[in-house]
Amino acid sequence: MTRLVLKFGGTSVGNIEKIQKVANLIKKKHDQNIELIVVVSAMSGFTNELIKKSQSISKNFDPAEYDVLVSSGEQISSSLLTGALIDLGLKARSWSGWQIPIMTDDNHSFSKIINIDTKEISDFISKKGIAVITGFQGISNKNRTTTLGRGGSDLSAVVIAKFFQTDSCEIYTDVEGVLTTDPSIHNKAKKIDKISYEEMLEMASLGAKVMQPTSVQASMINNITVNVKSTFSKAEGTLILDENEIDYQKVVTGIAYSKNDAKVTLVGVVDKPGVAADIFEPLGKSNINIDMVIQNISSDGKETDVTFTIKREDLNKTLNLIEKSNKKIKYKNLIHDDKVSKVSIIGAGMIANPGVTYKMFRCLANENINILAISTSEIKISVLVKENLTQKAVKALHKIFELD
Amino acid sequence: MTRLVLKFGGTSVGNIEKIQKVANLIKKKHDQNIELIVVVSAMSGFTNELIKKSQSISKNFDPAEYDVLVSSGEQISSSLLTGALIDLGLKARSWSGWQIPIMTDDNHSFSKIINIDTKEISDFISKKGIAVITGFQGISNKNRTTTLGRGGSDLSAVVIAKFFQTDSCEIYTDVEGVLTTDPSIHNKAKKIDKISYEEMLEMASLGAKVMQPTSVQASMINNITVNVKSTFSKAEGTLILDENEIDYQKVVTGIAYSKNDAKVTLVGVVDKPGVAADIFEPLGKSNINIDMVIQNISSDGKETDVTFTIKREDLNKTLNLIEKSNKKIKYKNLIHDDKVSKVSIIGAGMIANPGVTYKMFRCLANENINILAISTSEIKISVLVKENLTQKAVKALHKIFELD
Numbered sequence: 001m002t003r004l005v006l007k008f009g010g011t012s013v014g015n016i017e018k019i020q021k022v023a024n025l026i027k028k029k030h031d032q033n034i035e036l037i038v039v040v041s042a043m044s045g046f047t048n049e050l051i052k053k054s055q056s057i058s059k060n061f062d063p064a065e066y067d068v069l070v071s072s073g074e075q076i077s078s079s080l081l082t083g084a085l086i087d088l089g090l091k092a093r094s095w096s097g098w099q100i101p102i103m104t105d106d107n108h109s110f111s112k113i114i115n116i117d118t119k120e121i122s123d124f125i126s127k128k129g130i131a132v133i134t135g136f137q138g139i140s141n142k143n144r145t146t147t148l149g150r151g152g153s154d155l156s157a158v159v160i161a162k163f164f165q166t167d168s169c170e171i172y173t174d175v176e177g178v179l180t181t182d183p184s185i186h187n188k189a190k191k192i193d194k195i196s197y198e199e200m201l202e203m204a205s206l207g208a209k210v211m212q213p214t215s216v217q218a219s220m221i222n223n224i225t226v227n228v229k230s231t232f233s234k235a236e237g238t239l240i241l242d243e244n245e246i247d248y249q250k251v252v253t254g255i256a257y258s259k260n261d262a263k264v265t266l267v268g269v270v271d272k273p274g275v276a277a278d279i280f281e282p283l284g285k286s287n288i289n290i291d292m293v294i295q296n297i298s299s300d301g302k303e304t305d306v307t308f309t310i311k312r313e314d315l316n317k318t319l320n321l322i323e324k325s326n327k328k329i330k331y332k333n334l335i336h337d338d339k340v341s342k343v344s345i346i347g348a349g350m351i352a353n354p355g356v357t358y359k360m361f362r363c364l365a366n367e368n369i370n371i372l373a374i375s376t377s378e379i380k381i382s383v384l385v386k387e388n389l390t391q392k393a394v395k396a397l398h399k400i401f402e403l404d
Numbered sequence: 405m406t407r408l409v410l411k412f413g414g415t416s417v418g419n420i421e422k423i424q425k426v427a428n429l430i431k432k433k434h435d436q437n438i439e440l441i442v443v444v445s446a447m448s449g450f451t452n453e454l455i456k457k458s459q460s461i462s463k464n465f466d467p468a469e470y471d472v473l474v475s476s477g478e479q480i481s482s483s484l485l486t487g488a489l490i491d492l493g494l495k496a497r498s499w500s501g502w503q504i505p506i507m508t509d510d511n512h513s514f515s516k517i518i519n520i521d522t523k524e525i526s527d528f529i530s531k532k533g534i535a536v537i538t539g540f541q542g543i544s545n546k547n548r549t550t551t552l553g554r555g556g557s558d559l560s561a562v563v564i565a566k567f568f569q570t571d572s573c574e575i576y577t578d579v580e581g582v583l584t585t586d587p588s589i590h591n592k593a594k595k596i597d598k599i600s601y602e603e604m605l606e607m608a609s610l611g612a613k614v615m616q617p618t619s620v621q622a623s624m625i626n627n628i629t630v631n632v633k634s635t636f637s638k639a640e641g642t643l644i645l646d647e648n649e650i651d652y653q654k655v656v657t658g659i660a661y662s663k664n665d666a667k668v669t670l671v672g673v674v675d676k677p678g679v680a681a682d683i684f685e686p687l688g689k690s691n692i693n694i695d696m697v698i699q700n701i702s703s704d705g706k707e708t709d710v711t712f713t714i715k716r717e718d719l720n721k722t723l724n725l726i727e728k729s730n731k732k733i734k735y736k737n738l739i740h741d742d743k744v745s746k747v748s749i750i751g752a753g754m755i756a757n758p759g760v761t762y763k764m765f766r767c768l769a770n771e772n773i774n775i776l777a778i779s780t781s782e783i784k785i786s787v788l789v790k791e792n793l794t795q796k797a798v799k800a801l802h803k804i805f806e807l808d
Contacts, residue, residue: 016460050480056420057484058491065490068483068498072476076454079472080461086469087462094472098502099547143503 003035003125003166007135007157010044011174012231013077022172022231023084026130030090035125037164039135040081041153042073063108067137067147071097074134074153082132092130095121097137098145102156106140110149113138113156116163133160151212158215162222169224171211172231177238178203178210180403181255185391188404191235192253196243199253202346202380206256216240248349251356252401255394257343261291262315263372263384264308266322268332271304278329279306282321288314291342292375292384303332307373309384312338340372341390344382345397351378363400369393407439407529407570411539411561414448415578416635417481426576426635427488430534434494439529441568443539444485445557446477467512471541471551475501478538478557486536496534499525501541502549506560510544514553517542517560520567537564555616562619566626573628575615576635581642582607582614584807585659589795592808595639596657600647603657606750606784610660620644652753655760656805659798661747665695666719667776667788668712670726672736675708682733683710686725692718695746696779696788707736711777713788716742744776745794748786749801755782767804773797 006026013019030036050070054061078094085092100121104111121131135153138146148155154171161169176191178200183189195203197220204213210228219226219240229237269275280290291309310318315338322334350356360381364371369392373384385393398404410430417423434440454474458465482498489496504525508515525535539557542550552559558575565573580595582604587593599607601624608617614632623630623644633641673679684694695713714722719742726738754760764785768775773796777788789797802808 016457019461053420053484054487057423057488060491061487062490065483065487065498068500069480069487072479075476075479076473079469080457083458083465083469083473084461086466087464094469096472096549145500 001033001035003037003164004029005037005039005157005161005164005166005169007039007153007169007171008041008081008231009153009171009173010041010047012172013040013081014044016080018231019077019080019084022081023088025172025231026085027088027090030130036130037121037125037160037166038081038130038132039153039157039160040074040077040132041135042070043077046073046076064144067108067145071134071137071145071147074136078132078134085130085132090130091128092132093124094132094134096134098139098143100133102138104138104140104146104148106142106144106146108144108146111138111140111146113148113159116160118163122164149214151215154211154215155218158218158222158224158226161224162218168227169219170227170229170237172229173210174230174232175210176230176233176235177228178208178240178254180253181394181398182208182257185257186395186398188395188398190403192238193236194239194241194246195253196246196348197240198243198379199346199348200240202344202377203254203256206258206342206344206346206380206382208254208256243348246348248347250347250402251349251353252345252347252397252403253349254346255343255397255401255403256346257341257390257394259341259387259390260312261309261340261342261384262312262336262338263340264310264315264318264322264334264336266306266329266331266334268303269306270330271302275329276306278325279322282325283310283318286317286321288318288321292373292382294373309340309342309373339387340384341387342382342384343390343393343397344380345401346380347401348379350381357381359400360397363396364393367392367396369396405437405439407441407568408433409441409443409561409565409568409570409573411443411557411573411575412445412485412635413557413575413577414445414451416576417444417485418448420484422635423481423484423488426485427492429576429635430489431492431494434534440534441525441529441564441570442485442534442536443557443561443564444478444481444536445539446474447481450477450480468548471512471549475538475541475549475551478540482536482538489534489536494534495532496536497528498536498538500538502543502547504537506542508542508544508550508552510546510548510550512548512550515542515544515550517552517563520564522567526568553618555619558615558619559622562622562626562628562630565628566622572631573623574631574633576633577614578634578636579614580634580637580639581632582612582644582658584657585798585802586612586661589661590799590802592799592802594807596642597640598643598645598650599657600650600752601644602647602783603750603752604644606748606781607658607660610662610746610748610750610784610786612658612660647752650752652751654751654806655753655757656749656751656801656807657753658750659747659801659805659807660750661745661794661798663745663791663794664716665713665744665746665788666716666740666742667744668714668719668722668726668738668740670710670733670735670738672707673710674734675706679733680710682729683726686729687714687722690721690725692722692725696777696786698777713744713746713777743791744788745791746786746788747794747797747801748784749805750784751805752783754785761785763804764801767800768797771796771800773800
């Protein structure tokens with residue numbers, strides 16, 4: 001018999017009316033004789049309210065108590081949805097993380113799922129029951145509530161799909177699927193029918209908000225086909241699956257961009273072995289994530305310029321750390337720019353198409369957009385541009401790579 | 405070492421500022437080298453919001469899912485309070501019902517506590533830790549969340565005090581203790597310093613809202629001294645304890661009243677054995693609670709009048725049931741009055757003072773208040789009066805029995 005995981009995000013269960021809509025959607029699936037495991041997020045906005053409360057109590061709110069606090073949101077939505085299913089005459093029951101149990105490590109607030117006991121729920125769904133599981137949470141071997149980090153309900157859904165060996169995992173959200181780019185900056189954004197794990201991982205990492213990168217990674221590792229679709233429309237959604245199952249017609253699958261970047265350049269650094277390590281060691285130790293790095297080869301072999309990008313929120317900390325370590329790192333000047341943005345084209349199709357890089361750069365040049373830095377992977381090319389040119393760049397690339 | 409249960413009601417943890425106040429209050433106790441177990445209710449209003457949500461999903465919301473839903477409120481307040489304690493530099497940890505576990509029967513939404521595993525928490529508090537426990541909830545032997553019914557956090561506190569053999573149980577609320585009468589209808593209401601379990605049970609049953617009758621009963625059965633006091637004042641509060649520990653100076657301890665009563669009279673009932681049973685059997689089977697009952701002896705031995713009181717909300721149902729069973733019960737007329745109220749004087753001191761009944765009736769007569777029905781117990785006399793005379797009756801009795 002077909003067995004599915006259906007995951008509903010916060011906006012899908014945002015109020016009573018929506019919860020009842022979701023219950024009806026589940027009923028239709030159930031009427032098709034499918035074994036169903038439903039995973040729910042907290043009602044939209046609720047978790048943020050709780051986080052605000054914890055922050056007004058303490059700037060360093062205890063992580064274990066934080067998990068007790070925020071896990072209540074899924075407890076509420078799971079019981080309301082289950083109540084709605086029972087009201088429709090269905091057999092349904094909610095399970096919280098501790099009841100199954102979903103065992104995790106004890107890194108509170110960003111735990112990893114280690115094991116899921118499937119017996120009780122498998123038994124229940126094999127007898128026409130609908131199991132409703134709280135996303136985002138588990139318990140540690142110390143019997144304490146843990147959570148998986150923001151967006152963790154998707155991760156729960158994917159890992160539950162793995163442990164229950166379901167046929168696929170459907171992620172219901174408030175958009176029609178994964179789009180070629182952000183529709184809020186380009187109205188020609190289109191739904192992607194199929195996308196590979198690797199492409200989706202790049203899209204998610206580069207700013208597409210449909211799924212968190214960790215969830216995409218989990219589906220890739222476990223080879224779980226994920227179907228991202230809208231709760232409120234009948235459209236097919238986007239399938240996330242292995243690239244071998246995709247017949248690539250286009251070189252580029254999607255265009256992503258990230259805001260909130262900042263660029264830092266050390267001008268006139270003494271060019272000797274180990275200098276890059278000296279620059280990045282204190283930043284790494286302070287948990288500052290370095291994104292792009294460019295080091296020019298110096299013409300005279302004595303001096304070089306080192307440029308890198310970071311999250312804008314880390315800029316002041318970064319500048320302080322570099323200035324503090326200026327005894328070790330010799331440089332002439334430290335400059336920065338916090339009005340930059342990274343625009344990326346993503347597509348597994350580009351592996352077989354060597355002309356993509358050239359096409360991208362020519363396109364941007366034609367638009368008079370200056371490239372401040374470049375970074376590439378097998379299926380992605382990212383360029384750093386001035387922030388106010390982001391939309392122009394996205395629109396031009398969307399057109400040139402035939403996504404319009 | 406002294407060991408205490410401190411229980412904080414919903415208004416005491418109603419917002420972040422209040423939670424921080426409570427944390428400071430707990431810190432002061434902790435600084436006195438007292439082993440502390442804290443029991444919390446949900447933030448005021450939160451549980452009602454959840455109940456409203458469940459009701460808008462279904463009129464018969466599944467009781468087991470209801471328990472999952474409403475138990476989230478205490479989970480939130482317990483973690484926020486524990487976070488606040490940790491922020492004050494204290495060692496603290498929250499426990500939900502399932503973690504301890506607090507074992508209950510599986511009568512969802514009105515479960516009874518069967519057992520509490522004390523080992524882990526005893527260990528924790530003996531090492532200077534402050535244990536914060538969610539009130540109102542437990543788990544059944546089927547590993548499902550249960551709740552104890554409205555006001556159940558007080559009951560949790562009392563039963564926890566019993567299992568942990570604490571020296572007493574302090575119930576913190578938004579009033580200064582148990583008052584001689586409802587201050588909203590009589591401004592001369594005064595705090596009672598000491599009250600016996602039996603008196604408190606009558607007060608609670610008759611409308612005083614400080615504690616639910618079940619919680620008072622649990623403290624009586626287990627002989628737990630309860631101290632009801634205000635979170636926001638330094639006043640001593642009210643001690644609820646065994647009557648042997650009270651030196652009664654006054655005959656009457658308090659005056660209670662209940663609104664929402666209704667009176668039903670069957671006029672001209674054929675007076676034969678079994679008639680009362682015939683009247684009350686269908687009501688009992690429909691879960692209608694009969695309060696006072698008066699049956700006049702008929703002068704001719706053939707007919708009698710039967711009067712009884714019920715909750716006002718049950719009036720229509722009651723009248724329907726009696727009219728339906730009119731083949732079995734012969735009566736001439738069925739009359740009712742839903743504008744009645746029950747006023748009671750309560751005091752263990754009245755056992756040794758036979759003149760109390762007379763004094764009460766004379767007092768009401770002097771105020772021109774007609775008594776519609778009377779019911780008595782060893783430590784209580786209740787009279788039914790017209791609803792609009794309630795306040796007048798309470799004030800007069802409060803004065804005559806020297807409570808002003």
